[in-house]
Amino acid sequence: MTFFLTGYFLLWFLVLATSALLFWRRERPAPAPLAAPLPPVSILIAARNEEATIGRCLQAIRQLDYPPELVEVLLGDDASTDHTRAVAEQAMRGYAGRFRCLPITSQLGSARGKANVLAHLARAATSDYFFITDADIAVPVGWIPALLPFATPEVGTVTGLTVVHGPRLFDRLQGLDWLQSLGLVQVVSDLGRPVTAMGNNMLVTRAAYEATGGYENLPFSVTEDFALFKAVLARGFTFRNVYRPEALACSLPIGTPLRLLHQRRRWLRGVEALPGWLQSGLLFYAGFYPLLLVLAVVAGPLAALGVLGLKMLLQGLLAYGCYRRAGLRMPWQLLPAFEVYTVALTGALTVFRLLPVSFEWKGRLYK
Incomplete structure (x- = not known):
């Protein structure tokens, strides 16, 4: 088990570090001037x-x-x-x-x-x-x-590019979530692989x-x-x-956690239609916290805290690149709360997705 966990976390960090490096190094050209006459x-x-x-x-x-x-x-x-x-x-x-x-x-x-x-x-x-x-x-x-x-x-x-703006902590965590996720989408898109619009x-x-x-x-x-x-x-x-x-x-x-769950549950429908290789990558990425818990049992809390600290550092560097590219200031102080937000949202969404409830959008229900 220790060998498996070591291999998983090493590979996880390699993927994250590579993504951050690709995002930082990739030149994104400014749009060319619009040719005259301008189109409607x-x-x-x-x-x-x-x-x-x-x-x-x-x-x-x-x-x-x-x-x-x-x-x-x-x-x-x-x-x-x-x-x-x-x-x-x-x-x-x-x-x-x-x-x-x-x-x-x-x-x-x-x-x-x-x-x-x-x-x-x-x-x-x-x-x-x-x-x-x-x-x-x-x-x-x-x-x-x-x-x-x-x-x-x-x-x-x-x-x-879209970012969420709002005064509450819950609002700002959504903003960090959006920009970081779109940064990872950009990395894959820059490699010529379509993800989403x-x-x-x-x-x-x-x-x-x-x-x-x-x-x-x-x-x-x-x-x-x-x-x-x-x-x-x-x-x-x-x-x-x-x-x-x-x-x-x-x-x-999004105003409330329940509405956020409804939004993300709708988005999961899109995730479920992604190519198999990309779904596998997302599952690999999402396995971090369950396996971190296993690591805490197998190797002790200090080892798990060390792994979590390295994750926050690498993820923070990626997020910093995302905010910098978007012309925004990086909210470093949000990183600890973002870990709690991510664990809570992932766990709640896993349960919510399995419930036999319809999709809600603007007061309407869809199967």
Whole structure:
């Protein structure tokens, strides 16, 4: 057992150290200047009962560094029972670009929920570039110039960077979780291996979207962004991930641990559809804490604490690189609490995933 544990932790640290080194050393070129004439773009936002967040989202869009006359903003109101539409129309009053709020009252093909809203919005869009974000997201001022240059004819999806911002410890731990996870995704993506796209900060070209037949012709998934990403790749397009400050969007935090579990349980559906080699890698990565407990029994608490300390150091170096690349200050003081957060979230999610409960999104339940 001691030999097995030694081999596992040595390999685990080698993988983490290599990932951190690759992330630090990989040059991520700045986007090329946009060629004239600038193309028109469409911004697609699915909204359901978002009166508390949609104003912030749309104010950020109004401040985009792109000619507003070339921007159409399409908001899909998915049967909201609050004042989402009124708040949105007030926020966009006097906007120099085009803004439309479309009530979504019918289902297109197999699409449901957010995928159905986006299917309607894509049909209404008039440009060749679909910028997709969520109602709880504030995109950066340079969002369009940051993603658009990477949308060359062979590229179907371009994914930006998202961080969670909030004043509470729980909010800040979510932010650290997001940036570090996206850093690992970036490492794999830089090696040419597709992992996922992120539907709150994503560009999809019309050519790639229409090649898939649109959301109405894709099998329904609670992780609609990943389903579209896979379908685009299957049609021969490639992808780009942009890990730069210019592409950094800010998400509002998940308010409660239970809501966070519902979010991560939905995401697990996407994980379960990943290639086998990547699922195996994630299982290997997730085995750290159970085997650390075994190490504490076999070799004693001091040995386990030493291994945990080395993990925090290497993981902190990776996180520091992630924050630095995103143009943010690294919150070193969060690292001890982040270990508790990770153990609690992993354990609770393992149990929650096995429960016979439906997936919840915006007040709706999905199987």
